Amino acid sequence: MSMTSMVVLGLSIATVLLLLGAFLATLRQDRKDGTATEQPVAPVEPPLPAPVAVPGHAGVDYTDPRTLRVGDKIDVLGSPVRVLGALHVSWQGQQWVEYRLRDSARRIQWLTVEMRQGQGPDQPPHLEVLLWTDVPTQGMIPARSSLIMDDVEFHPLERGTAAFRSEGSTGKPDRGLLDFADYRATDGRLLSFERVQGHPWTAAYAQPLPPGSIGIISRASS
Incomplete structure (x- = not known):
């Protein structure tokens, strides 16, 4: 080479x-x-719901029913309804709101939202939301003892006379006094009688609603 x-x-x-x-x-x-550049990714923790004692923040993933307003269109258990009016009720230091609802078939129901105190010192307050459905009373007057309704025995729970203020369309005066008598059956069912003083009694069964049962479809225009 x-x-x-x-x-x-x-x-x-x-x-x-x-x-x-x-x-x-x-x-x-x-x-x-x-x-x-490839840093370890920490697992995403779901946000914790805020305590129910904070108005407007019952949870990050469901609507706080205390924020409902007259004129709102909402979803209750999958059915759209309109909030027609609200009764702001006060009795012996307790306060609650009764919302008058109307569905697409123009049926009327009431939704009660109340912050309840715990039964004992170790039990925190809780938010109670009840959907009421009217039942025919045929002139019945709530007894101070147990009563029978639809073959079910109900026992006295609470009764009294509360002050109320109306907002929107409630079918009741702007202000007045509201007599009520609440009952509970042994199986947990609730029955309530109400009347504006000077008017006849009406009665309704209650259905407790769990968190997430109510959603906002559209807010009332301010």
């Missing part, structure tokens, strides 16, 4: 080695850079 050929061969080998070294160095750098 001539001297010229050996020189050319040596230069070719050197060039290949240089290119291979540069490629390996680039590959190591890319791996290093990729490792530096």
Whole structure:
């Protein structure tokens, strides 16, 4: 082999080695850079619901019924209804709101929202939401003892006379006094009698609603 050929061969080998070294160095750098940017991702923790004692924040994933307003269109157990009016009721330091609802078939129901104190010192306050459905009373007057309704025995729970203030369309005066008598059956069913003083008694069964049963479809225009 001539001297010229050996020189050319040596230069070719050197060039290949240089290119291979540069490629390996680039590959190591890319791996290093990729490792530096891939940080471990912490698992996403679901946000905790706010305490019910804070108005407007019963939970991050369901509507607080205390924020309902007259004129709102809402969803109750999957059915759209309109909030026609509200009764703001006060009795012996307790306060609650009774919302008058109308569904697409123009049926009327009432929704009661009240913050209840715990039964004992270790039990925190809780939000009670009840959906009321009228039942025919046929002139019945709530007894101070137990009574029978639809073959079910109900026992006295609470009764009294509360002051109320009307907002929107409630079918009741702007202000007045409201007599009520609440009963509970042994199976937990609730029955309530109400009357504006000077008017006849009406009665309704109550259905407790769990959180998430109410949603906002559209807010009333301010």
